Amino acid sequence: MEKExxxxxxxxxxxxxxxFIYRAWMKNQGIPSHQLQGKPVIGICNTWSELTPCNAHFxxxxxxxxxxxxxAGGYPVEFPVMSLGETLMKPTAMLYRxxxxxxxxxxxxxxxxxxxxxLCGCDKTTPALVMGACSVDLPTIVxxxxxxxxxxxxxxxxxxxxxxxxxxxNRSGTMSDEELYTAEACLARSKGHCAxxxxxxxxxxxxxxxxxxxxxxxxxxxxxxxxxxxAHLSGNRIVEMVKEDLKLSDILTRKAFENAITVNxxxxxxxxxxxxxxxxxARIGVELSIDDFNTAARGVPLLANLQPSGKYFMxxxxxxGGLPALMKELQSHLHNETITISGKPMADNYSDCxxxxxxxxxxxxxxxxxxxxxxxxxxxxxxNGAVLKPSAATPALLKHxxxxxxxxxxxxxxxxxxxxELDVGESSILVLKNVGPRGYxxxxxxxxxxxxxxxxxxxxxxxVRISDGRMSGTGFGTVVLHVSPEAAVGGTLAVVQNGxxxxxxxxxxxxxxxxxxxxxxxxxxxxxLHGNIVNRGYTHLYQMHVEQAHLGADFDFLKGxxxxxxxxxxx
Ligand code: FES
Ligand code: MG
Numbered sequence: 001m002e003k004e005x006x007x008x009x010x011x012x013x014x015x016x017x018x019x020f021i022y023r024a025w026m027k028n029q030g031i032p033s034h035q036l037q038g039k040p041v042i043g044i045c046n047t048w049s050e051l052t053p054c055n056a057h058f059x060x061x062x063x064x065x066x067x068x069x070x071x072a073g074g075y076p077v078e079f080p081v082m083s084l085g086e087t088l089m090k091p092t093a094m095l096y097r098x099x100x101x102x103x104x105x106x107x108x109x110x111x112x113x114x115x116x117x118x119l120c121g122c123d124k125t126t127p128a129l130v131m132g133a134c135s136v137d138l139p140t141i142v143x144x145x146x147x148x149x150x151x152x153x154x155x156x157x158x159x160x161x162x163x164x165x166x167x168x169x170n171r172s173g174t175m176s177d178e179e180l181y182t183a184e185a186c187l188a189r190s191k192g193h194c195a196x197x198x199x200x201x202x203x204x205x206x207x208x209x210x211x212x213x214x215x216x217x218x219x220x221x222x223x224x225x226x227x228x229x230x231a232h233l234s235g236n237r238i239v240e241m242v243k244e245d246l247k248l249s250d251i252l253t254r255k256a257f258e259n260a261i262t263v264n265x266x267x268x269x270x271x272x273x274x275x276x277x278x279x280x281x282a283r284i285g286v287e288l289s290i291d292d293f294n295t296a297a298r299g300v301p302l303l304a305n306l307q308p309s310g311k312y313f314m315x316x317x318x319x320x321g322g323l324p325a326l327m328k329e330l331q332s333h334l335h336n337e338t339i340t341i342s343g344k345p346m347a348d349n350y351s352d353c354x355x356x357x358x359x360x361x362x363x364x365x366x367x368x369x370x371x372x373x374x375x376x377x378x379x380x381x382x383x384n385g386a387v388l389k390p391s392a393a394t395p396a397l398l399k400h401x402x403x404x405x406x407x408x409x410x411x412x413x414x415x416x417x418x419x420x421e422l423d424v425g426e427s428s429i430l431v432l433k434n435v436g437p438r439g440y441x442x443x444x445x446x447x448x449x450x451x452x453x454x455x456x457x458x459x460x461x462x463x464v465r466i467s468d469g470r471m472s473g474t475g476f477g478t479v480v481l482h483v484s485p486e487a488a489v490g491g492t493l494a495v496v497q498n499g500x501x502x503x504x505x506x507x508x509x510x511x512x513x514x515x516x517x518x519x520x521x522x523x524x525x526x527x528x529l530h531g532n533i534v535n536r537g538y539t540h541l542y543q544m545h546v547e548q549a550h551l552g553a554d555f556d557f558l559k560g561x562x563x564x565x566x567x568x569x570x571x
Pocket of ligand 2: 198199472474
């Protein structure tokens with residue numbers, strides 16, 4: 001691309017008062033004039049925050065990106081956007097994903113940028129940044145922060161997925177409070193995001209399989225020096241991408257999305273993947289529906305033996321060959337010709353890769369598990385769909401009929417779950433309402449609700465659980481999530497009553513409430529749906545505009561993009 005065609009020259013190349021103002025204030029940072037005279041200006045969109053521990057090392061990572069940009073002849077400008085820390089934010093980081101996507105979109109478009117590097121790590125930061133960037137569609141590279149080193153506790157490898165077991169063990173008395181306390185310091189022992197195939201790692205694999213990052217982005221640990229080298233190389237590459245005018249929309253084709261779905265099945269990726277990928281597709285204008293998640297990955301087995309579906313950690317995954325080695329095994333299921341940020345076919349990322357640990361990365365002939373992917377189930381209890389991750393479930397429960405034990409909302413659940421009088425048995429189905437996008441609001445990760453204490457004491461460790469909420473990507477169990485329509489908008493979930501019989505048949509793709517249509521209609525007519533709308537601020541905007549989970553839970557007015565053009569000046 002010629003210098004005069006650079007988008008940033010619409011600011012820095014201007015004559016007159018506007019150009020003067022655009023340049024003069026940048027110079028207060030000690031920038032010599034030549035930096036603003038036709039070099040590609042690359043934004044480094046940084047989700048660094050000490051309130052997002054998983055992204056707290058990003059200032060450092062940004063320096064490596066800058067070095068790469070300078071080296072390739074570009075001019076880097078780092079800018080912050082709102083960060084989303086999964087562990088601290090109440091009521092849930094997901095409430096703010098769409099807000100951050102707006103921050104990112106507007107920050108990119110409004111500023112003199114020719115290309116963007118997105119620094120993301122903790123769960124929601126990745127989809128939020130990619131969604132926002134898609135709505136502008138400049139040349140863009142994603143760099144993930146990388147996973148933490150594997151936790152070590154009393155001779156055992158531990159990671160986020162162990163938290164769920166720790167607390168069941170603590171409640172049932174097999175793990176002491178003191179042991180819990182020491183585990184706290186051992187679990188998150190280095191910089192980086194969750195060390196298992198939770199949502200953050202899933203998102204890192206998603207961007208790599210979509211073609212939006214350099215190979216190995218998904219698994220290099222945050223603490224490994226090669227993460228910085230990858231950031232440096234990404235800085236090099238983004239400058240070239242600007243010259244080639246290689247934009248997000250050139251990479252994010254329908255086939256790229258199908259690749260991501262296939263890879264997600266083979267890695268045992270998080271159920272949150274569905275929501276985020278649907279939202280991203282809608283931003284870039286690619287047709288993708290929830291049903292595609294059942295079809296695109298058909299026949300793909302689980303290759304990765306990673307927690308929570310298996311035993312290893314992300315660090316081990318990198319040493320085993322990482323995502324490229326896994327994608328090489330998957331070649332016959334992938335569109336190998338889709339192009340990536342390199343401008344070259346996807347296959348170039350993995351054709352020469354070697355796997356160093358066959359116990360971690362299986363082959364199509366000898367996979368880790370023949371059951372893979374995320375299954376979409378439908379029926380009168382979820383007309384638009386609900387999802388379940390079979391590899392994290394108990395096989396015997398994948399076809400199950402049981403009586404509902406209903407919790408009207410999360411407070412009702414917390415109040416009743418450990419009540420010894422609760423009428424519940426191991427074949428019961430726990431139903432939690434009003435934890436959907438509009439209902440909670442923000443669709444929190446409470447879908448893998450804990451088992452009643454009295455059943456835990458009997459040794460029960462899994463039950464069928466159904467809700468309109470989400471589950472942490474690190475969670476497991478026979479958990480039906482994302483029921484759409486949600487209870488708060490009058491979905492059938494809202495009218496399930498204690499004792500109603502529910503059938504789940506994952507193989508057949510069915511989630512059915514054994515109650516007649518007439519009775520369901522009668523119950524729905526009595527619903528009062530308007531009790532829970534917050535009347536001001538961002539939460540109000542969210543509740544008024546959030547779409548249902550099967551569409552990606554984005555705002556209805558954010559679909560598509562507005563491009564990168566801004567015709568009016570500011571003075
Ligand atoms: Fe940030 Fe798990 S809490 S990735
Ligand atoms: Mg999470």
